[in-house]
């Protein structure tokens with residue numbers, strides 16, 4: 001434990017105390033504390049009371065959706081995988097790297113057994129005997145904490161052969177990434193786990209059909225898997241947590257111009273306005289919210305709930321607040337630079353297009369852009385996704401296109417030599 005690097009001070013709070021029940025303080029909960037506060041009782045219950053099919057039905061009924069960003073129904077993904085023969089694998093995607101996203105690290109660093117317990121129950125449900133946690137290289141403390149926690153779980157009989165005296169066996173491994181955002185794309189992650197360069201594969205087939213080493217595989221995010229012990233514990237009562245169809249807790253990483261940046265847990269009927277209030281309120285007058293790399297929201301939309309409905313702000317829940325002293329273009333450049341840097345280069349429209357997006361935005365920042373540059377940004381925004389094969393290329397223009405739709409006046413102002421935030425030129 002001495003070797004574990006210092007954990008960063010990240011404020012965390014919750015009004016429902018489910019995922020963050022043990023994780024509000026900046027320290028790692030060990031297995032003893034985890035057990036004495038009810039930990040691993042969901043696993044006992046799952047193995048003693050439920051068949052794997054019972055658990056899949058529970059997860060389907062829970063309406064749990066993938067918390068990594070795409071919001072795909074977890075039960076449906078599990079249903080797909082069990083239609084294919086064993087051996088099957090379970091992978092936890094802990095390669096959290098979306099700009100402004102730091103929610104999974106709170107679970108990993110502070111309550112690792114919640115994730116491990118969720119993985120053991122999930123593996124039992126889908127019939128997997130081996131599981132992998134793929135953690136981003138930039139989370140060295142998280143990697144060591146997970147290794148320690150997995151050892152603790154082996155020592156207590158929660159991992160390994162004949163878990164808790166049953167005929168279910170499960171081994172769990174941690175694998176460290178090397179700092180590439182693209183390895184969070186599930187097929188690139190699988191390639192990387194197999195020892196190859198992390199380049200995405202064409203989908204379909206999806207991992208539940210052809211995944212790790214060609215076998216049926218479920219890839220779920222840290223927060224998604226950490227919901228499983230809660231679902232097993234609460235059963236039907238889980239459907240009392242939050243709005244209809246979008247049940248369960250959600251983590252929201254909030255940063256930027258708020259008084260108390262941090263990770264907040266809530267139900268998904270919370271709106272952006274309420275989230276900003278919980279995070280201590282805004283600093284200055286809010287101008288926009290950047291939701292990771294996915295979208296840009298205007299204050300007129302701040303009363304929309306953060307759920308996975310077509311108009312909701314689901315995704316990762318990432319909330320970066322900008323105020324009147326910020327410049328939309330300047331902030332977009334950070335996102336564009338990120339995508340240009342992280343594009344794996346396999347598809348030309350993504351490799352070249354993300355670079356061009358960055359260059360054009362720089363022209364706006366320097367005061368040399370014209371109306372033609374705005375048209376070119378729109379052209380790229382429409383065409384990069386068409387020529388791309390993975391989520392990075394599909395979403396690289398999202399924030400820029402959203403900003404052009406909702407903050408066109410900022411682009412026009414820069415063409416006319418003015419920066420509304422007073423940041424550029």
Ligand code: NAD
Pocket residue numbers: 066068069070071072077080095096097098101184185186206207208219294315316390391395
């Ligand atoms: P996707 O919509 O293609 O797939 C979502 C999940 O559903 C995948 O696991 C996929 O295998 C599964 N799926 C979809 N259709 C299926 C089918 N017919 N059969 C079986 N399984 C099926 O999205 P994606 O490319 O996996 O993820 C994109 C999202 O990830 C974006 O929202 C992006 O913001 C987010 N993301 C998040 C982070 C982060 O740090 N949290 C990093 C990168 C990307």
Ligand code: SF4
Pocket residue numbers: 182199200342343344345346347348350351388389390391392393394
């Ligand atoms: Fe690589 Fe971009 Fe193609 Fe994805 S879309 S495979 S990141 S080049």
